[in-house]
Amino acid sequence: METDAINQTPLFLSLAQETRLIIERRSYIRDYPAGYTLLIEGAPAESCYFLLSGEVRAFRMNPLGRAQVLARFKVGEPINIISLLNQNKINRATIETLSPVTVLVLPAVDFNHLLARYPDFSNLILHHLAERLAKMTDLAAELSLYAVRARLARFLIELADLDPTSSGWTQDEIAAHIGTVRDVVGRLLRDFESAGLIQRQRGQIILLDREKLIQQAQE
Amino acid sequence: MIEMSLPSINFSLCNRCGQCVSQCPENALVMTGQGPAFTDPVNCTYCGTCEHLCPTGAIRAPLYVSWRAN
Numbered sequence: 001m002e003t004d005a006i007n008q009t010p011l012f013l014s015l016a017q018e019t020r021l022i023i024e025r026r027s028y029i030r031d032y033p034a035g036y037t038l039l040i041e042g043a044p045a046e047s048c049y050f051l052l053s054g055e056v057r058a059f060r061m062n063p064l065g066r067a068q069v070l071a072r073f074k075v076g077e078p079i080n081i082i083s084l085l086n087q088n089k090i091n092r093a094t095i096e097t098l099s100p101v102t103v104l105v106l107p108a109v110d111f112n113h114l115l116a117r118y119p120d121f122s123n124l125i126l127h128h129l130a131e132r133l134a135k136m137t138d139l140a141a142e143l144s145l146y147a148v149r150a151r152l153a154r155f156l157i158e159l160a161d162l163d164p165t166s167s168g169w170t171q172d173e174i175a176a177h178i179g180t181v182r183d184v185v186g187r188l189l190r191d192f193e194s195a196g197l198i199q200r201q202r203g204q205i206i207l208l209d210r211e212k213l214i215q216q217a218q219e
Numbered sequence: 220m221i222e223m224s225l226p227s228i229n230f231s232l233c234n235r236c237g238q239c240v241s242q243c244p245e246n247a248l249v250m251t252g253q254g255p256a257f258t259d260p261v262n263c264t265y266c267g268t269c270e271h272l273c274p275t276g277a278i279r280a281p282l283y284v285s286w287r288a289n
Contacts, residue, residue, distance in 0.1 A: 034229075035229075035232070035276060156284050159284040160284045160285050160286050161286075168281025168282060168283050169281060169282055169284070170267070170270060170279060170280060170281055170282070171267050171270075171271070171280075171282070172270075172271070174282070182271060186267075199287070201265075202224040202225070202263070202264070202265035203224035203265055203280070203281065203282060203283060204224070204282070204283055204284075204285070205282050205283070205284045205285075206285060206286070206287050207284065207285070207286050207287065208287050210286070
């Protein structure tokens with residue numbers, strides 16, 4: 001089963017046959033239900049996960065329970081690489097499944113072995129690390145440079161443009177993603193609707209006016 | 220079909236506390252032996268109050284974002 005997963009996952013296509021064989025020998029597959037906490041922030045980083053199906057999110061939470069979503073991972077993406085590459089080997093965020101997921105689990109010792117001995121694997125991880133860094137830079141800029149209203153407008157545009165197949169976002173998840181609370185998201189959505197920028201139907205947010213939304217997103 | 224979308228309820232997570240039923244602003248939910256149920260789906264406005272109140276995360280009212288079709 002691991003062989004099929006490795007050979008059929010686009011993530012691994014760039015790897016040499018030998019590297020794939022090592023991953024196959026040293027990894028195993030696990031299934032988890034939706035809402036399952038895969039990793040806990042602050043716990044020892046013990047494995048790298050490659051998402052074979054489903055969707056997960058990474059978030060940090062403050063002592064009052066307010067969450068900030070750091071990333072949302074889709075099929076093919078490696079999870080927990082930053083924690084494993086860090087010197088203290090501590091999970092940097094909590095990882096929660098958003099749907100039933102299947103992951104390929106590669107223990108830390110084997111992750112390190114592959115990194116040290118197989119340059120194609122190192123390049124693959126480096127590529128994903130750079131992507132992750134770029135996204136975190138974007139997130140830091142979003143949170144520090146734009147007001148909540150602009151962040152929500154940018155987020156809605158991004159979802160509609162880039163992620164139409166997303167599994168859907170609750171108001172709490174939107175709030176956690178743009179660094180605010182649910183009540184503010186609800187109020188801003190009502191404002192946008194009153195201004196004719198969006199239309200809300202059950203479970204649907206339909207964006208009506210791109211120009212005006214972009215204007216909101218830049219304020 | 221979109222007009223009839225309802226929040227989803229995961230009965231395996233539901234502890235039947237009844238907060239969603241008692242505080243639904245539209246009285247769209249009733250408690251059954253299995254858990255809360257929408258007996259009259261038309262009453263539900265998809266406001267998300269039930270999702271927000273649910274202490275176990277059993278209720279989910281996801282929003283899907285798209286551009287208006289031309």
